[in-house]
Amino acid sequence: MKTIRLTTAQALVKFLNQQYVEFDGQRERFVKGIFTIFGHGNVLGLGQALEEDPGALEVYQGRNEQGMAQAAVAFAKQKRRRQIIACTSSVGPGAANMVTAAATASANQIPLLLLPGDTFASRQPDPVLQQVEHRHDFTVTTNDAFRAVSKYWDRVSRPEQLMSAMLHAMRVLTDPADTGAVTVCLPQDVQAEAYDFPEAFFQQRVHRIDRRVPTAADLQQAVELIKRKQRPLIICGGGVRYAEAADELRRFAEKFHIPYGETQAGKSAIESEHAYNLGGIGVTGNLAANLIARDADLVIGIGTRYTDFTTGSKQLFQHLAVEFLTINVSPYDACKLDATKLVADAKLALPALEAELDRAGYRSAYTDQIAQVKQAWADELARLRQIRYLGQGFVPEVAGHRDEVLPAFVETFQSCLTQTEVIGLINELINEDAIIVGAAGSLPGDLQRMWQSRRPHTYHMEYGYSCMGYEIAGALGVKLAEPDKEVYAMAGDGSYLLLHSELVTSLQEGQKINVLLFDNASFGCINNLQMENGMGSFATEFRFRNPTSGKLDGGWMKIDFAQSAAGYGVKTYRAHTLEQLKEALADAKQQPCSTLIDIKVLPKTMTAGYESWWHAGVAAVSGNSKVAEAYRHKEAKLKTARKY
Numbered sequence: 001m002k003t004i005r006l007t008t009a010q011a012l013v014k015f016l017n018q019q020y021v022e023f024d025g026q027r028e029r030f031v032k033g034i035f036t037i038f039g040h041g042n043v044l045g046l047g048q049a050l051e052e053d054p055g056a057l058e059v060y061q062g063r064n065e066q067g068m069a070q071a072a073v074a075f076a077k078q079k080r081r082r083q084i085i086a087c088t089s090s091v092g093p094g095a096a097n098m099v100t101a102a103a104t105a106s107a108n109q110i111p112l113l114l115l116p117g118d119t120f121a122s123r124q125p126d127p128v129l130q131q132v133e134h135r136h137d138f139t140v141t142t143n144d145a146f147r148a149v150s151k152y153w154d155r156v157s158r159p160e161q162l163m164s165a166m167l168h169a170m171r172v173l174t175d176p177a178d179t180g181a182v183t184v185c186l187p188q189d190v191q192a193e194a195y196d197f198p199e200a201f202f203q204q205r206v207h208r209i210d211r212r213v214p215t216a217a218d219l220q221q222a223v224e225l226i227k228r229k230q231r232p233l234i235i236c237g238g239g240v241r242y243a244e245a246a247d248e249l250r251r252f253a254e255k256f257h258i259p260y261g262e263t264q265a266g267k268s269a270i271e272s273e274h275a276y277n278l279g280g281i282g283v284t285g286n287l288a289a290n291l292i293a294r295d296a297d298l299v300i301g302i303g304t305r306y307t308d309f310t311t312g313s314k315q316l317f318q319h320l321a322v323e324f325l326t327i328n329v330s331p332y333d334a335c336k337l338d339a340t341k342l343v344a345d346a347k348l349a350l351p352a353l354e355a356e357l358d359r360a361g362y363r364s365a366y367t368d369q370i371a372q373v374k375q376a377w378a379d380e381l382a383r384l385r386q387i388r389y390l391g392q393g394f395v396p397e398v399a400g401h402r403d404e405v406l407p408a409f410v411e412t413f414q415s416c417l418t419q420t421e422v423i424g425l426i427n428e429l430i431n432e433d434a435i436i437v438g439a440a441g442s443l444p445g446d447l448q449r450m451w452q453s454r455r456p457h458t459y460h461m462e463y464g465y466s467c468m469g470y471e472i473a474g475a476l477g478v479k480l481a482e483p484d485k486e487v488y489a490m491a492g493d494g495s496y497l498l499l500h501s502e503l504v505t506s507l508q509e510g511q512k513i514n515v516l517l518f519d520n521a522s523f524g525c526i527n528n529l530q531m532e533n534g535m536g537s538f539a540t541e542f543r544f545r546n547p548t549s550g551k552l553d554g555g556w557m558k559i560d561f562a563q564s565a566a567g568y569g570v571k572t573y574r575a576h577t578l579e580q581l582k583e584a585l586a587d588a589k590q591q592p593c594s595t596l597i598d599i600k601v602l603p604k605t606m607t608a609g610y611e612s613w614w615h616a617g618v619a620a621v622s623g624n625s626k627v628a629e630a631y632r633h634k635e636a637k638l639k640t641a642r643k644y
């Protein structure tokens, strides 16, 4: 057997260079590069290996380990899981910072390869700097925290373990049914140790992402179910995008006259204008999709995990005879909601179903309801885009919470822009093929409802983990995946403050991203959530501590986000009027470097409602009668929801 003598880290780099995926006959290199923040625990091992011979791997320098790993998640998501950027961190805090991104990847089923440094396998110098000592168990390190958020976890305690670890890492990273974060922990001594690796370990490997074929029995069952139903509704989930099944879905909907709602992950598979596309469904969905959902007698979920936001906490579907049919490559997701399962790739399953239903002459019983609800939503959308603040008597979309503070906000921030008019304008002015990126706050709701996607894969929302801070890091990842397109991070002020470090990386790499920062001086959606459920406004507005009350109910904190980003070298703008926003958007397009538009938007002017319910824990006992009322409301709603 021929061998090559390398350190563990050198062998890892050599191995990563030899990985390819093949999908529908197209072969692509799987690992584009590696994000690094070097410290002890990785610089002398993996760092040395990358300096000596990175092969084709692009080496990036991150700013915050969470940020760089979130960028890697976004990159893989935008590449529809067919290419990744790996991430390496030093031992201890550097590693721990990546745990949140690992969870983001696993929740969203996006491949992410994490290579955190680990404490010495030999234990000779223990405890090393940044080591948490576990007195009850020497095998536990900070990196065990990744176990809870990884789809595959391993620790390479001897160089030769690298071989089995990496084969399994690749198995999980390229599995469309169960991918997510893969964490391979690398003790710092082992990274630098040499071993005679068999040459065969470094052969070129092609991992085929096969399309799962539906079984005849599954198909038959599904056809029989559809034939019994008059008012089916399709849910277009992320799986439609990963399977590139948009054309098949479009044809299926048209042929059998079946409308579909979009999840956050499924949005922009097909353009919003399509006659059967009802738009966003669920808690953050719109009236068209939610009304059809209420009365549907069959829900056909395609590539969806049926999260609470999609199903309105299982309360959205009110037809007494409603049943579920699920097309999904994952048996785990397919059996949710006690559905009839069609475990298969959507691109194969839909045409197979189509052939059978064609033969049976199937057509849904909808007459003009689809066109009607779509038109009603278009009218509502036009209204939302036109909402202007007119001073006294103005009623915001989220009314009755903090109506009285709006004039003070206008006075302090010198802006009376409403969030819905701003979104409408942005949607109108940015390029059709520009990609918007979001994750948390009130924007995902507004965007799922309001955003009109015109081109495929232009809507990139991380709403599996809804992790604040993903927006800007994610925009960098998306830009690396699609360098020819303008990319816009849609971020609230809360998200921006939580994490925007990779904005600097975008400058360093010359990868232009545009940050559209919606400053409403609050954790706005959480303020809504608490006040909708009877609480007061409590620690969710960005106000100074008031020396009189001792509470956070002083004046607004005025933050000049434009100035903060300008300090990094970002081209910045301030938008207090629609005219300023228009000019800024136009100018930003011309810039070669990253830009940020600091948009001051009135609180409470985001969208709300539209016939959905979200099951959130409400206090069962409270001296506040409004909370007690909210609890009664929750209990009543719960009675109308499916039990499982």
Ligand SMILES: Cc1ncc(C[n+]2csc(CCOP(=O)(O)OP(=O)(O)O)c2C)c(N)n1
Pocket: 440, 441, 442, 443, 465, 466, 467, 468, 469, 491, 492, 493, 494, 495, 496, 498, 518, 520, 522, 523, 524, 525, 526
């Ligand atoms: C990392 C993380 N921490 C906390 C939360 C909970 N959370 C969700 S939205 C939100 C506030 C978001 O505020 P902002 O970004 O300003 O958006 P807004 O709701 O004001 O539009 C919080 C704290 C989260 N989703 N992610």
Ligand SMILES: O=C1C[C@@H](O)[C@H](O)[C@@H](O)C1=O
Pocket: 439, 440, 441, 442, 444, 445, 466, 467, 525
């Ligand atoms: O708690 C939350 C409420 C949602 O409205 C928000 O979008 C999400 O980020 C979240 O974490």
Ligand SMILES: [Mg+2]
Pocket: 441, 492, 493, 494, 518, 519, 520, 521, 522, 523, 524
């Ligand atoms: Mg905010």
